[in-house]
Amino acid sequence: MNPTLHWPLWMAPSALGALFVWLVPHPHARSLATGTTALTLGLALLVPMTGPRVDASTTTALILTSLLALCTVIASPRPSTSRNNLVALLLTQGAALGLLLATDPRWKLGLFIAMGLPWSLPFLREEPTTTSLRPWRATRLYWLLATVPPLVALTMALLSATPSALAAPHTWRAGLCALVLLGVCTRLAVAPLHGWLPLLMTRGPLVMAALWMNVLVSLQLLTRFLPSPTTPHGAFIAPMLESLGAASALYGALLALVQVDLRRMLAFLVVSQSGMLLAGAAAGTPAGLDATWLQGLAASVAFCGLELLTRALEARTGTTDMRRLGGLTSRAPRMATLFLLLCLAGLGLPGTLAFTSEDLLLRGTLGVHPWRTLPLLPALALNAITLLRAFHRTFLGPTPEARGGAPIPLQDLLPRERWTLTALVLVLALTGLGPSLPRASPGGPRSTALASGKSEHGGHRMP
């Protein structure tokens, strides 16, 4: 079976799983979701055996998407993941798998739009108990920005005569790409289109896995729809996106540095990471594209793990305010250790995948366009300081009762949480030390062709 031709079948387990999770009684929903995500992970691991039809980067993205979903379902605290969350996660995963495997750009766009629906559908939205916290109301503007422009682009493409209309050198096609890029940048949470992310992270349900699925597919779309730098439009758009990405990286890093709430801090760190990914993808060099891909992999695993730990901490202590925490390492040493390891993986300690990816990213961006991407350097430094500071303030120092506050009850990680997070750490360590990594660019042959000057169909590349 050719996964790229039969991609709807690869979506089916997630879609059916979501349906059954919605229908079955609540106590069994989580078991069903676990089984579904485990099944999709197994299927993703079988993709390489179908032959060379799917490139290594897409295979890795499939495995990673399934792994993030499985880890989220297993390790998330019970209060953070209701049945609605599980349904939304499975639907998002299904759409992501389909998008990664589909080759037609119209299907890719359609699935990209569909990925935003599960978290916005009324019957799936979680409304918190306090009336002052309404994440969906505040984020709907960004939801529209992420959905409507690609929808317009898709509609115009559907109305065109030939399937390859998107590749045709029409003057309005640059406008189509711009519409898609607007949606992609919003979904990537690049400044100034990032406002939805801190709101969602602080007030919404567990979203990091779905968020990074969106990031990975956005990267693939970005490399596909970004005009070539040799064209007049591309010569303007690519450098602008590169500078925007670098500025967004620094902006997110500055904001993350001053946060006292762990969830809000993670949100701005993701904004910073998204900026780096945008800068790398827009640089247009093969090294930049490889690095973007690797950095996306590393950051998705590290930040998913950090969010799971943050939610676990919140479920036990009732807060993620670092000013009220501290000195927790004596009571939860494993939680502290895994938090530290994931922070180190996130800041690019040598021996982890992020070290390789950051090195390649700087070579692919700073080494080629130094003045445009100079903000990436201080952004990396500030992110590292922020992560280690978060660990210090949360787990080290005097306990709250020693500072005159109320004691905080805390139980260490449960076995399912411990083993899942340890697996994530091992993935980051093994991929950092592994002899070979999927170095192909996220868009596969298309983006490789973009860098080399030919399209995957052997014709001219997209102007």
Place this chain on the structure above:
Amino acid sequence: MSPVEPIHRGLATLVPLSPLLCCLILGLVMLLHRAPAERTVARWVLGSLGVSLGCALATTLLWLSRPDAVLTVECFSVMGGLDVFLRIDALSATMMLLTSLLSLLIARFSVTYLHREPGFARFFLLLALAASGMQWMTLGGSLELLFVGWEWVGLTSALLIGFFHERATPVSAGLRAFGTYRLCDLGLLGGLVLMHHLLGTTAWSGSLKHLGAWPATAVSLGLLLAAMGKSAQLPFSGWLPRAMEGPTPSSALFYGALSVHAGPYLLLRAAPLLERAPWARGVMVLVGLLTAVQATLVWRVQTDVKGALAQSVLTQVGLMFAEVGLGLHTLALVHLVAHACLRCHQFLRAPSALRDAKARHAALRAAPVPCVAWLQHGLSTRLHRLAMERFALDELCERWAIKPVLRLGHWLDAGERRWEATLDAEPAPNRSEEPSPDTSSTGAT
């Protein structure tokens, strides 16, 4: 290929790999099970450091027996294509022996010093990683490999400063050190990227001589920035006195023996590059001399042993910077080795220093106070005050560097919250009063 080469490769590879493997195994056991007994931890770590020392001695002897002045040992490829190869020459052989010997000695000292300390296993875990990092730094055949070891040493240094993590001061001191390292390491990162862009490689090979004057100056200044941070040179010296919060053995290892000398080592390693960058050398000499003068004055007003030792280390390291800048490489290396051994000894004896000082004062009670210069009374008082305040470097750094960045971050955050309130169509909550997220505390799950 001669039959000795695989043996040589294996021995050289084991020098940094042995403590690293010990660290990984110990870490896995601690994470998945629990910390082993003190005796087991000590045996593992001392054993790995002993193997490292033995292999270092053997490697050096094998290198001396060969006619080549520089030996390249290819190890393996990891990390997505990073070639791990070691460079053995006079400089790296000297540092390799020094590192392995001092690491083993300090580890042995620590077994007794930290007996029954709650973080015993954690200390030795970090010590093993630091020892491995120092070896990668000194033996690495490229700037990338040096950077790997550099980062490991920096991280372990910061974590060991905060070893007594029940108190707030060591924790903030560790974070301060890490922040300084990270910001200064931007120079190393920038230099690495530039070298790769210009030369296509970061290997410490003869290709460094092909760089033009201005590119060489740019790379040299980047490396100098990193060296200044790691070796606590002006104006980045504020973290070193705070670093004395850590256990005495870690102070001896990092700030007496090894880590603080990583800066001069980096500059010695990059000597071919510095030869083409006279401006960078000039800056190096200036920084070194200013640091030496400042640290000398500050040292004389210190009231605690470790603080005084820290400042005197800065003085000597500043002189090493000046020596490297003036091209006196052999002198700088000899100075480095002798100084590392002396300070290591002094730090380890620091707990007994008070008794030694009392004995000295008692013996010299009748002798006049030595004096080499006379200053006008007001000036000497002012100097004394400046030295007590360490020339207000910390306050200046706080006022002109840290606070503006934090103020900018807070200003941006306030803007973000106002925008969020606009989207909410409700008043923005005060940051300190922002309610917790919607999940109520469940206590133990």
